[in-house]
Amino acid sequence: MxxxxxxxxxxxxxxxxxxxxxxxxxxxAGEQIFINAxxxxxxxxxxxxxxxxxxxxxxxxxxxxxxxxxxRVDVPRDIPQQTSPVVDLRKFGETEPPTLDNExxxxxxxxxxxxxxxxxxxxxxxxxxxASTTLDTASPAECHRACTRxxxxxxxxxxxxxxxxxxxxxxIMWAATLRDFED
Numbered sequence: 515m516x517x518x519x520x521x522x523x524x525x526x527x528x529x530x531x532x533x534x535x536x537x538x539x540x541x542x543a544g545e546q547i548f549i550n551a552x553x554x555x556x557x558x559x560x561x562x563x564x565x566x567x568x569x570x571x572x573x574x575x576x577x578x579x580x581x582x583x584x585x586r587v588d589v590p591r592d593i594p595q596q597t598s599p600v601v602d603l604r605k606f607g608e609t610e611p612p613t614l615d616n617e618x619x620x621x622x623x624x625x626x627x628x629x630x631x632x633x634x635x636x637x638x639x640x641x642x643x644x645a646s647t648t649l650d651t652a653s654p655a656e657c658h659r660a661c662t663r664x665x666x667x668x669x670x671x672x673x674x675x676x677x678x679x680x681x682x683x684x685x686i687m688w689a690a691t692l693r694d695f696e697d
Contacts, residue, residue: 522568524547524568525542529561535554536554540658542634543635546580547582548582549587553586557587559589564589565588567586569585617644618688629689
């Protein structure tokens with residue numbers, strides 16, 4: 515007897531590893547995806563990694579907080595990283611070619627936007643709305659990776675909001691400086 519599961523394909527970013535080796539990813543709609551420890555180990559996944567997850571609805575008792583569970587994941591082939599450093603447009607002006615990292619820095623550090631917290635989707639929507647061509651648009655997953663790079667270089671700040679102590683349902687937001695979190 516042969517049975518196949520009707521999975522849904524989703525692009526996602528691995529957001530948080532647990533002490534047991536499993537992890538949670540987030541798709542472009544902001545929905546959480548559970549990835550079990552076996553998949554994490556087998557695919558050598560790490561926080562911040564982009565995956566294509568083939569998911570099923572999660573078990574009924576967990577579906578309200580974590581709507582999906584991964585049955586398998588694919589990892590994109592290794593793409594060579596940019597060899598030149600990200601140009602800090604706050605120092606050098608508008609003369610450098612735009613990159614997603616630079617566009618995000620420009621957005622978060624703009625005088626009209628300082629003091630604001632941004633989700634990956636909000637950054638994506640704003641970048642895409644300002645794009646001159648469809649090639650200049652960016653998905654929430656691409657924006658998440660770019661924001662993570664900027665955070666790791668101490669250019670922007672990150673905050674994780676959670677409604678419970680287990681961080682099962684967390685939300686990542688980005689800001690230009692720590693002052694954006696004061697008051």
